[in-house]
Amino acid sequence: MNKKKLERLHEFEDVMNMEKLYNKTTEEIIKQYYFQTDHFIKSSDQGFQLTSSELTVLKALMKI
Secondary structure, three states, rough: HHHHHHHHHHHHHHHHHHHHHHHHHOOOHHHHHHHHEEEEEOHHHHHHHHOOHHHHHHHHHOOO
């Protein structure tokens, strides 16, 4: 398996870990990603906030 594919698998694994950590669905996590990146703020009504490293992982996955 090439390095790029392995990196993508780890990014998907990170999203699954986010689901467990925040007890949220992928859809809720993606909505929070867009909320934070569109509004450049760190809090919302979702009840959780993504870290900068989580935002980076999600940004990379959005390019797929």
